[in-house]
Amino acid sequence: MKYRSTSLEGVMILTPATFSDHRGQFRECFRKAEFELHCGHYPLVQDNLSRSVGGTLRGLHYQRSRPQGKLVQVISGIIFDVAVDIRPGSSTYGQWMGCILDADSGELIWIPPGFAHGFYVMSEMADVFYKCTDYYQPGDEHCMRWDSPSLAINWPLSDKYPLSLSDKDRQAAEFVIMA
Numbered sequence: 001m002k003y004r005s006t007s008l009e010g011v012m013i014l015t016p017a018t019f020s021d022h023r024g025q026f027r028e029c030f031r032k033a034e035f036e037l038h039c040g041h042y043p044l045v046q047d048n049l050s051r052s053v054g055g056t057l058r059g060l061h062y063q064r065s066r067p068q069g070k071l072v073q074v075i076s077g078i079i080f081d082v083a084v085d086i087r088p089g090s091s092t093y094g095q096w097m098g099c100i101l102d103a104d105s106g107e108l109i110w111i112p113p114g115f116a117h118g119f120y121v122m123s124e125m126a127d128v129f130y131k132c133t134d135y136y137q138p139g140d141e142h143c144m145r146w147d148s149p150s151l152a153i154n155w156p157l158s159d160k161y162p163l164s165l166s167d168k169d170r171q172a173a174e175f176v177i178m179a
Contacts, residue, residue, distance in 0.1 A: 001031065003038040006099075008092045011083050011115070012039055013099060014071075014108040027106050029073060030131070039110045042069050044131040049075075052121045052128070055161030059118015059169065060084055063140040067113035069133035077126030078102040079119040080156050084144070084175070087114035094177040096153050103127075116144055116175075120155050143172040150177050 002015040016027040036042075052058065059082065062068075072081060082098040100122070101107055111117055113133055146153065146169060157163060 001028065001034055006097050008083060008085050008095060008097050008115075009090060010040075010110075010112040011097060012110040014110060016106050016108070018106055029106070029108065030071070035071075035110075040112070042112070042133045044071065044133060046132040046135050048130050048132065048136075050128045050130075052126055053161070053164065054121050054124045054126075055158070056164045057118065057120045057146055057155070057169065058166070060116040060144045060146055060172070060175075061118065062086060062116040062142050062144075063134070063137055064142055065140045066134045066137055067115075068136070069113040070111045070117055070130045071108055072101065072111065072117075072119075072128060072130040073106070073108040074101040074103050075127045075129050076103045077121065077123035079121055079123075079126050079128060081109055081119045082117065082153055082155075083109070083111045084116040084151060084153075085114070086116050086175075090114070094150070094175075096151055098153065098155075101128075118146055120157070121161070122156065122158065124161075143168055144175040145172045148175040151175050 004013040
């Protein structure tokens with residue numbers, strides 16, 4: 001596995017080695033000791049799987065009291081994945097980064113606790129699998145607008161798939177950068 005830093009402090013791109021032959025492929029997607037060496041000691045306590053149709057935009061979601069770190073991978077399809085640093089005092093507070101994740105490359109993104117997270121489905125369908133550092137707390141879930149002007153995220157929206165948002169995401173608050 002190769003680990004690559006991003007423009008956001010703590011966010012990493014993980015590239016697993018893929019072994020192919022006439023039968024198909026094999027790749028190791030997670031090894032605890034190696035992950036901890038490069039990303040830190042985090043308990044990964046909950047696994048989630050999200051299936052979404054093309055054009056779906058989920059996010060930007062976060063938890064305040066018990067923030068979740070997420071190790072995200074796509075097991076079918078293609079997404080544009082986004083992390084926004086909302087850690088007060090962080091050198092990258094209020095900044096975002098995005099990357100394309102797809103099942104063929106097998107790349108993963110590690111988003112530590114203290115970030116808002118979202119993704120946009122760029123293929124007909126996508127299955128997104130992610131490990132979390134804390135349990136989902138419905139009463140602690142918050143959402144910021146995916147198109148907040150203060151963030152100016154450059155989402156690769158496509159005319160091929162109409163944009164689809166949940167009511168919660170459509171009604172989310174603007175992100176305001178605090179000085």
